[in-house]
Amino acid sequence: MNTANLTPKTSRSVTYCTRCVYPSLAVNTLLDDEGVCNACRNAEEFSRLADAAFWDERRARFESLVEETQSRTNGANWDCIIPVSGGKDSYWQAHLCKNVYGLKPLLVTYHANNFLPEGQANLDRMRDELGCDHMVFGPSVETLRRLNLAAFRRMGDMNWHCHAGIKIVPVRLALQLNVPLVVWGEITWTVAGMFAPDDFAEYNKRTVLEHDLRGFTWEDFIDDGTLEPGDLHWLGFPSDHDLERVGLRGVYIGNFFPWEPNEHAKLMHRLYNFEFARRPFERTYRTMSNLDDMHENGVHDYMKFIKFGYGRASDHASKDVRDGLMSREDAVATVRKHDHVKPRADLERWLAYVGISEDEFDRTADTFRDPRVWWIDGGRWWKRNVWGEPSPYGNVKLASASERERYS
Ligand SMILES: [Zn+2]
Known part of the structure; x- marks a missing residue:
């Protein structure tokens, strides 16, 4: 890809790719001067290269x-x-x-x-x-x-x-x-x-x-x-x-x-009876992925939202946008529906599995929030969104004033 004119990440300046819904702080992601992320640029270059002879x-x-x-x-x-x-x-x-x-x-x-x-x-x-x-x-x-x-x-x-x-x-x-x-x-x-x-x-x-x-x-x-x-x-x-x-x-x-x-999943279903998820997930719309761990699309992915302000629905929707299977408008609506959801039943199962309380979970989770994404206002966590205006997401559980200071 052309690496000229890449915008460096600066404090709390999360922006979003203008083609998919990736935030500028997703791992190894940078937006160019047209606001397009390197994953979208790589996909574009790959589809140009990848003809039948390739x-x-x-x-x-x-x-x-x-x-x-x-x-x-x-x-x-x-x-x-x-x-x-x-x-x-x-x-x-x-x-x-x-x-x-x-x-x-x-x-x-x-x-x-x-x-x-x-x-x-x-x-x-x-x-x-x-x-x-x-x-x-x-x-x-x-x-x-x-x-x-x-x-x-x-x-x-x-x-x-x-x-x-x-x-x-x-x-x-x-x-x-x-x-x-x-x-x-x-x-x-x-x-x-x-x-x-x-x-x-x-x-x-x-x-x-x-x-x-x-x-x-x-x-x-x-x-x-x-x-x-x-x-x-x-x-x-x-x-x-x-x-x-x-x-x-x-x-x-x-x-x-x-x-x-998407095509492989359908083919594997047809050839070998590969089974999709029987019930929809709370945190993404795909039902063909991550059936090997009930928490992968649940509390594990919720932690990604806590850390970085986006989740698997953003990943799946961005991939589908790059593959021409979803419009950006639909991707934004998908992110708005799924990314912030705290998966109740999944969380309760995991808390019982490892033997801690929800309060301990929340307090520990808060210590992993990226200060480039999150800020505190009125005792609540706020962040910018792919659809425009910022909004609040839950109460702050951080214990010490010095910890809170990072997010002021
Ligand atoms: Zn993109």
């Missing part, structure tokens, strides 16, 4: 990778590992690898204990519908409860372990089983600007630690005294020595095939 060339690269892998595994039990949550993307990855390109995948799941019933059913059906072997690793529920709470208190993200578990456990297993290839799904950093499409970025320590794990490791969560190192060694990043010994590669299938989540 995808033919990329598909051919994947076919070469399949041949090379099969020559290495030579009749072993498995050619590759596919990390799966049982979601639409998991189905799409397994469908392509096994039923289109003839690889023998081992499906590996990090089971974080909070599946929705339809998400669990989707996961359980994979080895039947797709005919793949499947291993599931589920940490003890007590460890998961403690990890939820420790990460909420430390970084305001109770689901940190979900991102870490799915990015680390399948790779550790691949190394133990001498499987040379791990096939990941979506590439997200082309949108965020971490890599360009032609980089063909693969699994590596930098993307996992900086992007997926947000710079935290399991060691950051043992100082609250409820977890021991012996509880969490399975979350340790594999050593360079082990990665080299197996010659392991981790490729992202989004580098080789068009990533069309």
Whole structure:
């Protein structure tokens, strides 16, 4: 993208992309002099580049990778590992690898204990519908409860372990089983600007630690005294020595095939009975995503709103605007309906799960509010909105005057 004339972020000056509904402080987002965000510019450039010949060339690269892998595994039990949550993307990855390109995948799941019933059913059906072997690793529920709470208190993200578990456990297993290839799904950093499409970025320590794990490791969560190192060694990043010994590669299938989540979900439903959410979510309109964790679209996403002033409805609507599936006007209405919602039933379940009160939740959550977004007026939290005028969102629970001072 053209990086000239980018507007720097300044204090409490959140503005919104004039094409989608992204705020200027979304991760790695900058607006240019026309007020268009780099995610929209990248999508524009990508759609200009990505003609049929572009995808033919990329598909051919994947076919070469399949041949090379099969020559290495030579009749072993498995050619590759596919990390799966049982979601639409998991189905799409397994469908392509096994039923289109003839690889023998081992499906590996990090089971974080909070599946929705339809998400669990989707996961359980994979080895039947797709005919793949499947291993599931589920940490003890007590460890998961403690990890939820420790990460909420430390970084305001109770689901940190979900991102870490799915990015680390399948790779550790691949190394133990001498499987040379791990096939990941979506590439997200082309949108965020971490890599360009032609980089063909693969699994590596930098993307996992900086992007997926947000710079935290399991060691950051043992100082609250409820977890021991012996509880969490399975979350340790594999050593360079082990990665080299197996010659392991981790490729992202989004580098080789068009990533069309709405179309893929419909196709997976038709081919393999992939099930959508049975009930609508409170915080977004999509029913095909995040069925593997009931709190992902609930209290976990509410924390994103608390921190940064926007939520998953903004993400989903912005993606759909970029794909030409939604008008900006409809996207703004969607954000207005969903982004601020405090998910009552979901929050109550999570509070009971980890054993804290709503008052403690609110007080802790308030410490994570970004002062570039939020200010205090009359004992309430205020922020600017994508539709224009600012509005208040709930009572301030911050205890000390010095904490409140940051938001004056
Ligand atoms: Zn945009």
